[in-house]
Amino acid sequence: MKPSIPKGTRDFSPVEMARRNYIFDTIRTVFRLYGYNPVETPAMENLSTLMGKYGEEGDKLLFKILNSGEFLKGVEPELLDGEHYPRLTSRLCEKGLRYDLTVPFARYVVQHRNELQMPFKRYQIQPVWRADRPQKGRYREFYQCDADVVGSDSLINEIELLQMVDEVFRRLNIRIILKLNNRKVLAGIAELIGFPDKIIDITTAIDKLDKIGLDNVNAELIERGLSQEAVDRLQPILAISGSLDQRLAALAELLAPSETGSLGVRELQTVINGVTSLGLTAELDLDVSLARGLNYYTGTIIEVKAADVQIGSISGGGRYDNLTGVFGMPGLSGVGVSFGADRIYDVLLALDLFPQEARATSTTVLFANFGNAEAAASLRLAKELRAAGTAAEVYPDTVKMKKQMGYADASKIPFVAIIGETELAERKVNLKNMTTGEQTLVDADAAEILKVILK
16 A cells, blocks of 8 residues: 555655755844744644633544554443544544644743743744644644743734734835734724624634635624624724725724724724834735634734735734633733745745745755765865865765766755866866856865855
């Protein structure tokens, strides 16, 4: 039987890894520029840590890990009936694969609270797992690249996070639309239309506005228990148009009767003014339907779309004042963003934006092998080049030159160093540029080789 991998997971070739590392290195560099430091958490967490943090739909997408050993010991036979699977699962599985990096980070902060200096800024680049239906741009195993700051209520954090997002995509040459909303605005909308207790139902429905259209959103709101009058009162808010300033002004006027909603508008205004005054490459957009479907956002909500590829959000985040409260540490505010590395990869590939340096091999010079004495000289020079910071390798076998050149060509190695019998006797190296075909004879010295390579 031919081996395979689970659906929704992937192998990565050397070329793909070089491109992925280009993305990770770009993001990591920007994170560090803004004072964020790395942490890592385990791939698996206790289910008690994960359950109930992502809403009912999120809980269903958690990969649960079967207890080791005699996992059925002590389980009542009636629980094996299909109707009792939820209870059975809780007995058989105590751990699960992490669904995102934010909840494990909240657990980390609470567990290590006495060791952390507040505000605490961290970044984390690790895989996460979701038992979702695989489709284009959606995988069961994928990487997230998160940056969060906890222990500060200041909107300066939001302003800097948005600058950071803008800088990452500027460096990747991806044009983006940076969408903003505020959870307090959504709460104000729910309050204004007379259904403050249905904020989750309202946000879940209107978050689908781009996907299913206004009529279907309105129908879903009715299905979720809202009155026709409430749906009618919602329409002017969803229909706000004009420039960014005009939409903010219209939103402020509509939500004036709601204290919570007005506070949300003021927070949006502060963040938008902050980032625009500093300069922004991205297109900035206010989207009152933006909710991102997660229960823990309490303030700013951020979503990033690629301007030139239809692929869903490629980054997002927001403020979550209450997340650590579920772990016994109330009152600690946090805000963060997450970059979807896999979707970013797909965007770069679709737009042919990967640079030449994001190639499969790191090798700059391949030394051809003509025999023992020539190989010994090549090994010495390769060592000198590596000491100077240039990647070099020696072809291990004495085979036909055509095969060695074919290896260099297939591996996209830019230079081949040739030390044959004549070169060895004269203490010379023939350097072949694999792009131009030009050959240059130089002294058998690392410094001389580097002059040709760096020219």
